[in-house]
Amino acid sequence: MHNMQVAQWTDGWLQQCNHLPSPNFAPRSDINDVSVVVLHNISLPPFQYGQGAVQRLFTNQITSTEDDIFLRSLTALRVSSHFFVERDGKLTQFVSCNAAAYQAGVSCFKGREGCNDFSIGIELEGCDFEPYTAAQYAQLTVLLRAICSVYPIQAVTGHEHIAPGRKTDPGHYFQWDNLRNQDLPVVTDYQWPVVG
Numbered sequence: 001m002h003n004m005q006v007a008q009w010t011d012g013w014l015q016q017c018n019h020l021p022s023p024n025f026a027p028r029s030d031i032n033d034v035s036v037v038v039l040h041n042i043s044l045p046p047f048q049y050g051q052g053a054v055q056r057l058f059t060n061q062i063t064s065t066e067d068d069i070f071l072r073s074l075t076a077l078r079v080s081s082h083f084f085v086e087r088d089g090k091l092t093q094f095v096s097c098n099a100a101a102y103q104a105g106v107s108c109f110k111g112r113e114g115c116n117d118f119s120i121g122i123e124l125e126g127c128d129f130e131p132y133t134a135a136q137y138a139q140l141t142v143l144l145r146a147i148c149s150v151y152p153i154q155a156v157t158g159h160e161h162i163a164p165g166r167k168t169d170p171g172h173y174f175q176w177d178n179l180r181n182q183d184l185p186v187v188t189d190y191q192w193p194v195v196g
């Protein structure tokens, strides 16, 4: 994103990034209750970057004729994320933030299950075994500020924190202090099992 002093949004779409609309979303039960950001990592095929396969996965374009056997195994998946930050910092949005993307799955935050309904998902291109890039941290910070400027975000957390035992991303190498140092509301205590 450039010139991000003022983030511009239209119907939940951030205007300062690429848009690749995904059909994989659901209405939110309360459009005014978007209070959590969930960070993830993804690489497709696993541990490969810049292949375009993540964008194809989120738009249901992975087919049974893929050369890669792992990609072929994903043909029936219907998943998405609001945002994807590539290794070079390139930002793409797939789902309006006013709708629920299919990103968190079975999850729980502060006793509330089904985090998709009230969260925004950001996928960082990466894996659990390698540091993220400076360009990704820079873009992520700008994106989080843009989100916090229009949504009442109370927590930025990890998929591993809302689905522990099931998910491990963004993983050991993600530098939460990078966000804490910029006064973003980081929450990294584990939110499972369901309380109350």
Ligand SMILES: [Zn+2]
Pocket: 039, 040, 041, 103, 159, 167, 169
């Ligand atoms: Zn995840």
